[in-house]
Amino acid sequence: MEEELQPEYGPKWSDQRVERMLGTLVVFIVGLLLALIVVVVINGWPSFAHNGLSWFGPGGNVDDQLSAISQSAETGAGYIYTFHAWPLIWSTILICGGAVVLGLVTALFISVFLTEFAPAWMSNLLRPVVRFLASVPSVIYGLLGVLVLVPFIGNHLITEHQKASVAGIISLTGYSLIAAVIVLTIMIAPLMVSIFTDALSSVKPGWLEGSLALGVNRWRTIWKIGVRAARPAIVAGTVLALARAIGESVMLAMISGSTAFAPNPADGLIFIYEPSRPLAPTIVKSVDQLSSPPAKATLFAIATFLLFSGAMFSLAGALTRRAMNKYGAA
Amino acid sequence: MESSVVTPPPPAPPESKVPTKAVEGSATWSLVDRLGLAFCWFLGLLFCAIAAAIVIYLLIQGIKFLKLSELTTPAAAGFTEGESGGFSDAFVGTLILGVMGISMALPIGVAIAVWLVEYGRPRALARITEMTIEAIAGIPSIVLALFGTVIFTSTALGFLSRSNEGVVFGRSFFAASSMLALEALPLVVASTREGLNAIPRHVREASYAVGKTKAATTRRILLPTARPQIATGGMLGLGRIIGDTAIIVVLLGATQNFSPVEGAPFPLDYLRGAGTSLTNFVYEASPTGNLNQPQKAYAAAFVLLLMVLALNAATDLVHRRARKVGTWSH
Secondary structure, X not given: OHHHHOOOOOHHHOHHHHHHHHHHHHHHXXXXXXXHHHHHHHHHHHHHHHHHHHHHOOOOOHHHHHHHHHHHHHHOOOOOOOOOOHHHHHHHHHHHHHHHHHHHHHXXXXXXXXXXXXXXXXXXXXXXXXXXXXXXXXXXXXXXXXXXXXXXXXXXXXXXXXXXXXOOOOOOOOOOHHXXXXXXXXXHHHHHHHHHHHHHHOOOHHHHHHHHHOOOOHHHHHHHHHHHHOHHHHHHHHHHHHHHHHHOOHHHHHHOEOOOOOOOHHHOHHHXXXXXXXXXXXXXXXXXXXXXXXXXXXHHHHHHHHHHHHHHHHHHHHHHHHHHHHHHOO | OHHHHHOOOOOOOOOOOOOOOOOOOHHHOOHHHHHHHHHHHHHHHHHHHHHHHHHHHHHHHHHHHOOHHHHOOOEOOOOOOOOOEOOHHHHHHHHHHHHHHHHHHHXXXXXXXXXXXXXXXXXXXXXXXXXXXXXHHHOOXXXXXXXXXXXXXXXXXXXXXXEEOOEEOOOOHHHXXXXXXXXXXXXXXXXXXXXXXXXXXXXXXXXXXXXXXXXXXXXXXHHHHOHHHHHHHHHHHHHHHHHXXXXXXXXXXXXXXXXXXXXXXXXXXXHHOEOOOHHHHHHHHOOOOOOOOHHHHHHHHHHHHHHHHHHHHHHHHHHHHHHHHOOOOO
């Protein structure tokens, strides 16, 4: 008893001291993020400075531009920085947009199912499944995509006629937009499901009961009351999933086709079978050219673009979610 | 009056939920609503089927191609899959990265969470820290990897990797695991904060009332209570670390074997040298990588999947045990 009353933590662990130590650590982490932003932007700046706004625009073949950039370090005739990233940005928009839209629909239905309709055995099965799908490493998705999905699409879904129709421009092998979208959807939907189910199950039961008491059936109640009340969380989950999708590099490097080609929806439905390459996989594929200064600047410019979109989406999602928490509390 | 201090708080009232028995069936619904519910079932079963397909397919391939010798022999140069050795270095590399990464992420993450929840002053710094953590969660791992190439090739950090006549290689287990730790940090912080926030105020006040300092309260009462959540956060972070590929491809060096630095004492020579991990091995051994040995890629992916499954099961176990202990009544 006597020992318990002795101050175990003397002046060495006084509150002020602990607070200062933890505070220093926190300031260090904040500083690290700032350093990261500064380093990435400074290293990427030459590429932006030489191209101006046309960096984001179309023009020329990106793969040719990238190899010209990395070779210009050795020619001695001055560095080349000309880079027009539009095909890569367009591919990012198509793949991430497609996956987020598909994922949103899937995740909404699954979360409604989980919170309201699934029998106990089903939800006991589905919840671990969702968590498992979220935790499978992206390289495994990539491997299965390359060895299973891509050959299937290439051999069975794309007709010979379709292959012949674009033979002069690009070869359709199965490495395609649709493969990338499908696998990315499976990767990001679980993330949305976990946020959506949290939100749906925290909707006040009274609101739902009120609707049920008016004779509205359970299906319409959950969609009209539950899903609407959870709207901020749905926005937040979607935005967070978008941040994850934009940053996905390895899986997409494996199955998106790795050709800097911009599939054009105006060509008809065939565009979903066309290969492309988003921004993040471009860095992975060209990372061995980091020793060439202009290539390094170009890669860091891409990284700057990814950094700002990823971090902004993540922040926006977190803020929306916090607003939801405040509103759902009490 | 005295009784209000010493009596334990009253047991939580039973949760009021919409009764799950005797709810209306879907028989009276309109066709559209019933189709919607059918779609829910379809998607739920589809998710289960996808997860089962991934596990079973990799299980079959793993049993077919995985030999125990592959876990004990390092990769070697060879023309056929029979000659090119196993992936023991990758397996050990994943273990090293997991241990190093989580031993950095866990203490730092817990410290940040403690500061955020228990101290959090000045308010502005707390807000900035929260935003920093959210932003770090949204940074694509490939951007973290590029940032790592810049800071770890600086001469000041040359002691963490191989350096040759003043030129720092910048790729080592130290470099990769510290960036992986940064990637896992937000998960640890979020989970620990959740745990700390769930402890009601009166627990802290009771501890202060018997003369404990804030530091002692945190160390003796709060952290032990939040242990399940801290463990969950750590395991989520560990899953992220062993599943990441982009950082390892960029920051661990393009090699399939350990390459220890000569002249350094035992563990440091390996940790300062380049290496590989299972994810990197799968990426390189897939048909789109440099090695193109799909059989071995399957075997390595199977080992990786087993690790992920074990981690998931462990997380579940911790979670369930935490729930059995019971929640605080407010």
